[in-house]
Amino acid sequence: MRTRLRQLRIDARTFVWHAEIRHAQGSGDCHRCIRLRVWGAGKTSQALQADLLSVAWPAPWGACATDGSYPTSADVRAVTSYALGHGWQPERRGGTFVLTEPEHAAGFALPDFLLTDRLRTPECADPTLRVVRAYEHRHGR
Known part of the structure; x- marks a missing residue:
């Protein structure tokens, strides 16, 4: 199966990205997780990787089957x-820059995702x- 790369422009620069749906096991629960990879100078350049944990549902149990979260552009x-x-x-050239949870999660957030x-x-x-x-927090509870 071929990987679909999407394009994104920031200022004058073009990036390509790919997001893959995965699942992260919790304490008896399964959570939808998206592995995002971005390149800015071709596939041989240093890649950016962020694993995005979905927060779309009030309770994670059963969310793997029903959570349709996917990152927008x-x-x-x-x-x-x-x-x-x-x-x-x-x-x-080469390598991967990973946005890790301990280093970046407190300073970065998206409305529907957490770094994991x-x-x-x-x-x-x-x-x-x-x-x-x-x-x-998102729903004021």
């Missing part, structure tokens, strides 16, 4: 702009409580 623009201001060098390390490090903190808190 505005979400990808926000992630890309943030990464550019925090050390990502897309013109650099759960896909890369399954033994990191359970995402369930963060998802519930974000949903409640």
Whole structure:
């Protein structure tokens, strides 16, 4: 199956990106998670990677089957702009710049997503409580 790359322009620069739907296991719950990868100077350039945990549902149980969250181009623009201001060098050759949860989650947020390390490090903190808190905060509960 061929990967579909989408384009995004920020100022005079063109970026390409790809988002892949995955799932992150929580404490008995499954959460929808999107692995976002962005390139700014071709596929051999330093990639940007962010794993985005969906906060679309009030309770995560069963959300894997029903959560339709997917990043919009505005979400990808926000992630890309943030990464550019925090050390990502897309013109650099090779490697991956990862927006990690401990380093970036407190300073960056999207309305429908949280940064997570759960896909890369399954033994990191359970995402369930963060998802519930974000949903409640978003809906004023």
